[in-house]
Amino acid sequence: MPHDIDDRADALNEAYRHHSAHAVLERALSDSQVGKLAMVSSFGAESVALLHMVSKIDRATPVLFLDTHMLFAETLTYQMEVAEQLRLRDVRILHPDRAEVMDRDNEGLLHLSDPDGCCALRKTEPLQRALAGFDGWITGRKQYQGGARVQLKFFEADGDHLKVNPLAHWTSSDVQDYMVENRLPRHPLVAQGYPSIGCAPCTTKVAPGEDPRAGRWRNRQKSECGIHFVNGKPVRVSA
Template identity: 65%
Template sequence: MPQNDLTERVRALNERYRHHSATSVMHQALKDPYAGKLALVSSFGAESVVLLHMVSVLKRDTPVIFIDTELLFTETLVYQQDVAERLGLTDLRILHASQNSLWMQDPKNDLHKSDPDACCNLRKTLPLQAALHSFDGWITGRKRYQGNTRTALELFEVEEGTHRIKVNPLAHWAPEDVRTYIEENNLPRHPLVAKGYPSIGCMPCTSPVMPGENPRAGRWRDTDKTECGIHFVNGKMIRKGEHA
């Protein structure tokens, strides 16, 4: 589809659902032809259970993509299995980087120390981009309050460098909205949340967050990196005005 047509689709979707609740945005997106065929990409992290629960209620057979970087916390892997079983997700797809790629580019499992962007590209972006070829778009859990590049986040956006859209049902939610949803639906929390991890990624690149810090301050601490590799194109961050 031409990029200008995709941009018009996203504009129309944002206009159509601008005043809808997150649950309604999710529900409508999963059946709106303008949105196309969607998958939910989930890290099974600190707040992931919200969208996973919505999907389990609205359309349980929605494809759910989980990227196992092989550098995740053990707690995340156990939580992923528990939540998927509890919610009855019927189309869970677990991705890995190819062993050949890991052997060639990160034989000592230490690429994250010298080049975290390249590590994200190898372990997250490349496997995800391959898996998304058969989809028109994907659902993310990003929110404006997470700051940095997310402060102007829309419900629907064009994924830079592709012909896909991203759906961000929780874009306008506040932290208390997340907590309330989890509590009201009696959903299990990731065990690391109680240990000071409000945002959870790979083990080597995630640290606890101190009171008063941005929730994502523990991700790639003491570097200028602010985004997960799946929101990169070809291994680099795409900022406003840049193109892949």
């Protein structure tokens, strides 16, 4: 078995390159080369598709949800409803460190002057702490989302962790069809013009014809929160 994380990712991509999303996820959760996995979910606009897939394979899979304390109230309600409906057994709510928040963002305005610093405080650092006990994590990222995601593969190296992207090759239509076929609940903000949903202060509505992620950090040179890495570096700036 390859020991280097990049070699492992390459070997797994070769082994699973002709597999479906469901098959990749199912085998990843049981493959010794992958190791112990957690799913990281925002419970956002499209998250329910992969959450449903995980629930059908193993409801006990740990699901990590980052409550930044700046999310829309609708997201918090949706998270609880989806977890209950899918009967997910191990949803872990992650919070930013209280002392760090008081020290670095006691007025809750850091996102205005330093959005990268705010994401680091409220997302990246809590997630890194939570992932310490896992060999890798599952994401819902897809190539069609653009930017740094266009070359996305099923498996990739992420520092000391292996990242699994079962839906890498799905289109937006694939996601929507899956949600309809399985009668999955939709995030209430989607109908209000939010096709991509993050923290409330940094998410705006998207006009018809705009890129679905255009409402994230609008008018800033930023397209990712920083929890995803490429070549060991956090991806935050638009490619």
